[in-house]
Amino acid sequence: MEMKTLLVVDDNQDILEAVRLLMRKSVDEVVTSSTPDSIPMLLRKHKPQVVLLDMNFRAVVNTGNEGLFWLQEIRRLSPQTSVVLFTAYADVKLAVEGMKLGAVDFVVKPFENSVLMEVLKRAFGDKGMPGSKAASHMLWGSSESMVSLRKIVDRVAATDANILITGENGTGKDLLAREIHRLSLRCRGPIETVDMGAVVESLFESELYGHVKGAFTDARADRAGKFETAHGGTLFLDEIGNIPYHLQAKLLTALQQRMVVRVGSNTPRPIDIRLICATNRDLPQMVAEGKFRQDLYYRINTIHIELPSLRDRSDDIPEFVDLFLHKYAKVYGKDVPMVSDDAMRRLKSRQWPGNIRQLEHVVEKALIMCDGDMLRAEDFELFDEPASALAAAGGTLEDIERRTIVASIHQHNGNLAEVARQLGITRQTLYNKIKKYGL
Structure with missing residues (x-):
């Protein structure tokens, strides 16, 4: 079993001691430092899986820029190390900038013990575990098409614009949706996924909008739908092209009115979600054939991102092979x-x-x-x-x-x-x- 080592870098000695006491039973070793200049040496000596990095070290400079610099240094010196950012300022935009540069998460000070422990637990769980967050991270590669696509994603992720991701099966549309959520201002909120190709028509409304107890035979308790559980975060509708035509109007109504009504209820419930959809089908052709509503297509397609097939980014194959072999x-x-x-x-x-x-x-x-x-x-x-x-x-x-x-x-x-x-x-x-x- 690999030894779990946490490196905490913060210029506040009280915080260093608090984190050491909090985490000493959860990891094998907690290494602390009050100066970021020691980071290169500590990385070599202790090989930590996770670094908890303060974003501000100078009392007169509170921009987080020094933290971003050292984040990039850690990523350069030890790419396999997960970095969690520690900031006394609830500046989500700055934290998102850090996550764009490779941080896996951030914690705002003053922190709650349970929140910090959960974030660090996820960061350690990322290291090589099947099905873990890191195993599901987007591998961008260095091909020209993906470099261009990444620039687009960086621009649109921080907005609330609806995004339609298209591409063939297996190109990673679901991973891209999660990456957009991770880089968005809603990153602290949930991301809920619905495979529209697997939803039974009779349960469509219950799955998306929820139901109240007694609404139908098996409705034994009130249940929130995906729109509600994604409140404050992102709703990802995969295989959007598989929604039957007669149900598309109901989806459009919910998106336009920004509210849903649970099955069996008359009470509208407001929703606050960022919508990302994906499909491998030709939606414009389906619109032309009368199989997909034009107004729904325009609603979900504020930003269109086309993921290239693997054969169009073959230069990235060695990176994928190396990733899968290590995994x-x-x-x-x-x-x-x-x-x-x-x-x-x-x-x-x-x-x-x-x-x-x-x-x-x-x-x-x-x-x-x-x-x-x-x-x-x-x-x-x-x-x-x-x-x-x-x-x-x-x-x-x-x-x-x-x-x-x-x-x-x-x-x-x-x-x-x-x-x-x-x-x-x-x-x-x-x-x-x-x-x-x-x-």
Whole structure:
């Protein structure tokens, strides 16, 4: 078990002692320092997983700029270390700026013990744990398309504008939604997610708007819907293109009026949410075909962000492979193997219809089966067709997607759970696509 070390850097000795006493039973070692100049040495000597960093060290300069400088230094010297910002000023914009620069969270002084402990607990939990916050962080990469996209996200995240994220399955639309929330002024509030492709029509209103006791047979108690539980934060509606047409008007009404009425009640409840939607479908085409309301499309599409497919950012594949290898090496208790140049070339040449999610599954399986210190091309379960062959096959992306699904169904003898896993999509999404393509 890795030793948990917390480094606290603050020029107030009382705070240093208070945090040390508070955290001494929760971590193995609490290292304290009253001067940020010691940070490089302490990082080398103690290798802390988490740094609690004050943002102001000079009594006459209270802008937080020194804290931002040392945040960037920590990220440069020890990229794997999580940084939590500590500030006596409830300046959310400054804290958000810090989170844009890589901080995982912030705490406002004077602090509540329970709040500080919970924030630090999450920060430690980020380090390599499957399903943890860090495992779900956005990996931007360095490709030109993602560098441009990140600039857009940095500009719009701090606003309350509705955002529509589009892109193929497995490109990370859900991760981008969470990243936007993390960088927004609502970052301290909740983010609620609804997979609209998995919501049963009969429960649509109950899921989104809530219900009161006795509203229907199984309504045994009052229940808040997602609009209410996301109050003060972000509501993320995934697969927005799957909402049946006759229910779209009800969603539009809630968004326009900024209030909801629980099923079985007549009392309107005000809502305060930032809306982010995502889809892999062509909404303008659906509007033209009368399958999606034009007014709803305009309402959710104040800002449109298109996530590129993995084949359009192949230069980022080595970063993803390295991330997934380290992630699953910890999960399965294995050493991190190297990847041969030939294997990496083949990985970069693939079409990846399941995008990043598919690549993750391929890397995970290769690591599980690996019995040496080098992963070669044959260790990765890849599609038979290289990117050039799929391109030569012609047709639209939907044609390619349909053929890929058919081939996978045959390959797995109709086992849809394995098909969904190979393609890197949920079973519900697979069922929707099977229905869509009449398979």
